[in-house]
Amino acid sequence: MSAISFNFSVIIIPAAHDENASLDFPTVNQSLSFGLEISTPSDFQTLYSEDSQGADTLKGLLYVPDLPLDDPCNNLQLVPQNATRKEDLPLEDLKLVAYAPLTTPHCSRRYLYSAGGDNVAAFIFYGVPEKYSNNTDPLDDVDFPFEYPVYYLDGAIGQPLMNKLAQYSGNLTQVYDGHNLTDAGYNVHDFARIYAVISTKGTNPMPGLWLFLLVVVAVLLFIIGASSLLMHLFQFHYRRILRRRIANGEVDLEGLGIGRITVPREFLAKFPVYVYISESAVPQPAQDPRVPQPAAVVSKESAEPTVASTAEPASSSQQTQEMTETSVSKPLTLPTSAQPTVHGAPQALALPPPPPSLPYMARGYHQTTCPICLDDFIHQETTVRELPCLHIFHPECIDPYLEAQSSLCVLCKQSCLPKGYVPIRLTNAIVRRERLMRRVRERSRANLGSSTSLTTTNIEASGGILWRWRLRRLRRQEEDELGREALSRASMRPTGGGVDGTIGVYDSGLYDSRRYIGPAGFGQREDEGASGGSGSGSAGHQREGVGDDSVRPRWRATMNRIFPGFR
Amino acid sequence: MAAVKRVAKELAELDSQPINGVSVGASDSDILKWNIVMTGPPDTPYAGGIFTLVLELPPEYPFKAPSLRFTTKIYHPNVSNDDKGAMCLGILRSDTWKPASRIRQVLEHAAALLKEPNIDDAVETAIAEQYKNNHEDFVKTAKDWTRKNAK
Numbered sequence: 001m002s003a004i005s006f007n008f009s010v011i012i013i014p015a016a017h018d019e020n021a022s023l024d025f026p027t028v029n030q031s032l033s034f035g036l037e038i039s040t041p042s043d044f045q046t047l048y049s050e051d052s053q054g055a056d057t058l059k060g061l062l063y064v065p066d067l068p069l070d071d072p073c074n075n076l077q078l079v080p081q082n083a084t085r086k087e088d089l090p091l092e093d094l095k096l097v098a099y100a101p102l103t104t105p106h107c108s109r110r111y112l113y114s115a116g117g118d119n120v121a122a123f124i125f126y127g128v129p130e131k132y133s134n135n136t137d138p139l140d141d142v143d144f145p146f147e148y149p150v151y152y153l154d155g156a157i158g159q160p161l162m163n164k165l166a167q168y169s170g171n172l173t174q175v176y177d178g179h180n181l182t183d184a185g186y187n188v189h190d191f192a193r194i195y196a197v198i199s200t201k202g203t204n205p206m207p208g209l210w211l212f213l214l215v216v217v218a219v220l221l222f223i224i225g226a227s228s229l230l231m232h233l234f235q236f237h238y239r240r241i242l243r244r245r246i247a248n249g250e251v252d253l254e255g256l257g258i259g260r261i262t263v264p265r266e267f268l269a270k271f272p273v274y275v276y277i278s279e280s281a282v283p284q285p286a287q288d289p290r291v292p293q294p295a296a297v298v299s300k301e302s303a304e305p306t307v308a309s310t311a312e313p314a315s316s317s318q319q320t321q322e323m324t325e326t327s328v329s330k331p332l333t334l335p336t337s338a339q340p341t342v343h344g345a346p347q348a349l350a351l352p353p354p355p356p357s358l359p360y361m362a363r364g365y366h367q368t369t370c371p372i373c374l375d376d377f378i379h380q381e382t383t384v385r386e387l388p389c390l391h392i393f394h395p396e397c398i399d400p401y402l403e404a405q406s407s408l409c410v411l412c413k414q415s416c417l418p419k420g421y422v423p424i425r426l427t428n429a430i431v432r433r434e435r436l437m438r439r440v441r442e443r444s445r446a447n448l449g450s451s452t453s454l455t456t457t458n459i460e461a462s463g464g465i466l467w468r469w470r471l472r473r474l475r476r477q478e479e480d481e482l483g484r485e486a487l488s489r490a491s492m493r494p495t496g497g498g499v500d501g502t503i504g505v506y507d508s509g510l511y512d513s514r515r516y517i518g519p520a521g522f523g524q525r526e527d528e529g530a531s532g533g534s535g536s537g538s539a540g541h542q543r544e545g546v547g548d549d550s551v552r553p554r555w556r557a558t559m560n561r562i563f564p565g566f567r
Numbered sequence: 568m569a570a571v572k573r574v575a576k577e578l579a580e581l582d583s584q585p586i587n588g589v590s591v592g593a594s595d596s597d598i599l600k601w602n603i604v605m606t607g608p609p610d611t612p613y614a615g616g617i618f619t620l621v622l623e624l625p626p627e628y629p630f631k632a633p634s635l636r637f638t639t640k641i642y643h644p645n646v647s648n649d650d651k652g653a654m655c656l657g658i659l660r661s662d663t664w665k666p667a668s669r670i671r672q673v674l675e676h677a678a679a680l681l682k683e684p685n686i687d688d689a690v691e692t693a694i695a696e697q698y699k700n701n702h703e704d705f706v707k708t709a710k711d712w713t714r715k716n717a718k
Contacts (some may be wrong), residue, residue: 371667372629374576401666405630410666 002046003151006124007197008062008161010168013090014183015189020481027195032180034164034194036157047125049149049200058099058149058198060121061089064167065114073107078128080166086118088169090191097196098123099165100153103132112146122198123150126158130265151198161194168194203211228562235564238431249422252417254408258433261423263402265415271416272386275393278368278379313507328450371410372397436474443467570628574598577670584634589674591622598622603635603674606681607717609647613641613711618715619679621656622670635677641714642705644689645680655690656680 010028038044052097063084067074078101081370089096098115102108102125115123121314123146153161175181175192245251252260369376370384370393377384377392384392385399389409401410407417417423425428575598581591588608594600601622605614618639626630637652647653657663659678688693697705 372670373573373667401630413665 001201003149003198004041004051005037005151005199006036006037006044006151007199008164009036009196009197010034010192011061011195012172012186013191013193015090015171015187015191028181028192029184029364032184033175033177033438034168034190036161036164040151043154045152047150047152048146052279056200058097058196058200060095060196062099062124062163062196063089064099064100064165065098065111065118067114071110073110075101077368078103078132080161082169083166084193085160085167089193093119095119095121097121098148099162099196100125101128101158102126103130105130112150115148116146120148122148122196124158124196124198125436126153126162127155128159129155142344149198149200168192171422221325224562231563234432235428237433238429239298239426242431242434243422243426246422246426248423249415249419251434253424254406256430256437258403259405261415261417262404264423265403265405265422267416267418268399268402271388274384274386274392275380276377276382276384276392278377284461294455367392370394370397372401387414387416388418389416428560433474436470440471440474459522518534569622570626571598573629574624574670581671585592586671586674587677588679591674592668599626599628603671605606605678605681607713608678612706613643613680613681613713613717615664616713618681618717620652622673624670632659632660632661632668633661633670635673638666640712640716642687642694642709643681643690644684644695647690648694653687653690654680657685700707 010033012028030109046080061084063086064079066086086096087447096118098117098118098120100108100115100123102112107123113121168177172178172186172188178192181192186192246253253532271461367377372393373389375394383395386392386393387398387409389412391409391411393410398410402416407415407423409416423481574593577592578593578601579599587589590604594602601624603620603622605618605620607616607618618637618641620635620637620639622633622635622703624633635654637646640648640652642648645655645698647655651676652675652699656673656676657666658673674702682696684695686695687697695706697708
């Protein structure tokens with residue numbers, strides 16, 4: 001509650017007044033009498049103020065606290081005999097503002113104590129010439145709890161004010177320029193007194209500017225928080241959609257290039273292992289409808305209609321060429337009740353039994369050799385593992401591959417993962433990437449119709465700015481990853497690629513365009529040729545996945561956490 | 568080692584049933600590195616040329632694709648025109664490579680590419696352009712190169 005301005009003016013207190021009159025007396029116009037406004041900060045000081053006290057302004061009649069007549073502090077040269085004293089105040093219960101010269105600490109204390117007994121709103125000391133004072137802080141050594149603030153006025157203002165105070169201590173006949181007031185219509189018997197109004201600040205702990213800033217910050221925080229929440233919600237939504245699509249098998253995960261998707265051991269263990277029986281050794285056992293078929297065969301067949309239709313066109317010439325001899329694998333041991341779940345697909349149970357018109361031999365996977373080691377299967381001797389796509393391999397050949405390299409069948413590139421299984425932790429980056437790749441693919445399909453030879457440039461040229469930007473972003477991301485990869489396996493021999501993922505449409509018709517638009521084609525065209533198979537040298541590396549934050553600067557990571565999906 | 572066993576098997580098979588115009592042989596020290604000699608197919612600018620290639624098989628073979636490069640310089644849209652001589656074969660790309668693919672197929676593809684370049688998948692786009700738009704010049708240069716480098 002330090003003061004910001006002092007105002008002294010004259011008020012007229014009617015001689016006849018009610019008991020409960022307050023200080024709502026009229027202030028006399030300054031042209032008629034005395035008035036003083038002090039607002040220059042150098043003219044006053046706040047010596048003491050209690051912040052908890054409420055009012056913005058302190059008001060009261062100005063008076064000099066009483067001291068005993070014989071008190072040496074009664075300096076008549078400073079405080080005139082007729083200065084307004086307590087007994088000069090017409091009302092007892094009015095708020096007062098004490099006024100006293102600042103002489104010695106002793107006298108200051110005397111005044112303060114004296115004012116302590118009065119109904120004082122504030123205490124004002126004023127400076128005096130040096131011969132009367134040692135100008136010490138009146139509050140030195142004073143430790144009683146004041147309930148009123150203490151101010152100090154400069155002597156140049158303070159002493160004339162004291163003299164004025166002496167002039168306004170009687171009724172209108174006695175006061176200075178009293179006739180002006182009586183001329184103005186005031187009663188001769190009314191009292192004219194000096195009324196002090198001290199404006200203070202500090203009651204409002206938040207000045208306007210700070211409050212404004214605080215509001216701005218709060219609004220900003222709210223906006224940030226709200227948009228962050230919104231973005232998180234959106235990303236969550238997108239992740240859920242992607243999860244659903246992966247579960248439905250609509251997404252080619254390996255094509256996303258998000259590291260290797262492998263088959264966990266527990267799924268691998270569920271793929272059935274049979275002893276190979278050459279078909280030529282058991283002539284037509286399954287085609288005879290009277291021979292009861294083992295249940296496992298039935299369950300195998302149940303997966304057939306979907307599998308065969310997708311796998312058959314994909315199996316290219318080399319496959320048929322391998323299958324010179326017709327043979328079939330059959331379960332040797334009678335299947336248990338758990339057997340139908342071997343495909344890992346719970347749906348298999350729900351599927352209706354195969355139509356009887358579908359002959360057992362029509363399956364078409366008549367492998368005589370393991371496609372990985374090219375060794376022939378030996379009748380009734382070799383153990384083979386059958387994948388959900390019904391291709392068979394040596395377990396020792398296919399297991400390490402599925403566990404460490406890929407989740408796709410070596411022959412038909414069909415995923416061996418059960419439907420509904422999401423093998424990766426879905427991050428926002430993966431969601432983004434998948435969406436981008438899908439768009440690139442859609443775009444390339446659309447473009448493929450119009451032109452056969454596509455280059456990056458004419459794809460870029462065919463889209464808008466946004467599209468071009470997206471493509472560039474994808475490419476940059478790809479380059480980032482390549483660089484990161486190269487760092488992480490510095491000692492490996494140099495390759496151009498290691499990007500296993502392209503768009504993942506495996507039909508050869510799309511191959512040409514894919515070369516240019518797929519991420520594998522980005523930024524590595526020359527190198528790729530050099531290393532032949534491009535990925536061939538990237539020995540067994542495990543890519544960290546797209547959402548790898550470790551290389552990004554921290555602020556980027558934080559930014560990404562707050563605003564997912566914002567780049 | 569699985570790779571070595573399979574490679575040996577494939578090599579033996581190629582020895583017994585060679586591809587027309589292609590002869591193969593593993594290098595003495597390393598069975599994973601094959602030296603291949605291709606003769607230029609007749610009725611192509613490469614006719615009469617003898618081209619040497621190197622096929623390198625990664626230790627992870629057949630899970631990783633091998634790489635094939637020309638050590639004889641050849642003027643061909645699908646062979647990089649530098650000291651690497653890398654040949655761009657669709658079958659060798661990591662996303663199309665299947666462990667079930669065999670070296671025989673790789674070599675058959677390569678031999679087919681000598682007969683009929685794949686313009687849409689060219690490494691050397693300049694040569695591809697020339698092949699398309701200025702075929703005589705292409706034939707002339709390719710013949711020149713064959714005569715100079717592949718005799």
